[in-house]
Amino acid sequence: MKPLKSNEHDIFLLDQYIKGQLSKSQQLDTQQRLLSDVDLRTDYEYLLKVAADARISSLYEVNQILIDAEKEFVNRRKGIMSILISQWKKYLVVAILFSGLLYLGIKYLGTKKVAYPEQYADIFEKRFDSELILHETYRAVSQTDGLSTEQRRAYELYSIQKFEKSAPLLQKLWETKNDTLALYYWGISEIGRGNVEKGKEILVMEAVNEYPKIIK
């Protein structure tokens, strides 16, 4: 390989020729010179080699970057796996504790607390809907149930056995509107929330004679 003979100016000219940055006439001139000037042609071939090697070495560097990136990718994956494997016992304990808590939660929180005495369980759990709900409500706009807003609210709370909330509303309905069904429901609500004696007192009142004597 001969030493670079061309000056800086000619090298730059050859660079532009290789990159296709010369005008048509400059290109033709350069081609003529390359045919006649052996040193310029040698330097031109050298620059082509440099360009090729610049590409090769750059791509080699890219290849190295990708090999390192793959190592990093594998290490990261291994890291995640090893964390999961090394901590499996911890995760198992947490899972058992969580399941236990879930079981206890369902067992105790999921169970409905009842206030009425055991002897009324059958009435409140099995017969309530069919025998102790005596009013009718309609959801369709075209039908009316003849109930006031207060009555509907108190009766609905009673229907779903929310006795703590229904009792005061029903009492108020009896006291202000003389609503005998409200009185009857109030008596049942008092028993339902554990005030058995008070409930019985209400259910023996004359005003509720027309309603079923299911609770004695």
Add this chain to the structure above:
Amino acid sequence: MHWVEKLKLDQNKALNDIYRIYRGDCVMWLQNQYSIREDEAIDVFQLSIIILYDSAMLGKVKSETTDVKSFLYGVARNKAYELLRQKKNIVLADEDHTLLTYLADEMPDHGTEDALNLAVKALEELGDPCKSIIQMYYYKNHSMEEITQNLGYKNADTTKNQKYKCLKRLQSIYFSHFKKE
């Protein structure tokens, strides 16, 4: 900033980002779609990134018109087909020759293993900033002004003069290698 510019300005970060984003899905896709082994799929994926990079540097693709994912998957599909054709005919060597194969196809006069080794060794020996100037100017198609700005030279003439000196130094490195051989 578009991905081609990112590759030109900070190739290390840009390549790592592309690798991290597409490695998992693309390799799995290649394995499922073409029933190739994981190591083969990784080779195909890496070669696809090399081709993406090479095409960007040579101005064959533009950020505005080419989506990285579409390009990568398109190249990977073709390379996977090539691999399957090769597997039918010959038993592949265990060594990874993907870059060499690509260079041999692209640059028949320079893509031999010896030429690759000499190019890499010579430019490594040349070192920076010369190596960067040569790569930027002759491969990455940077202008003198861009190189001046990137490498912090005073002006484009200084850079041009520095490049000329680098060419001379590189020539003497080649010369010493030839003499050794």
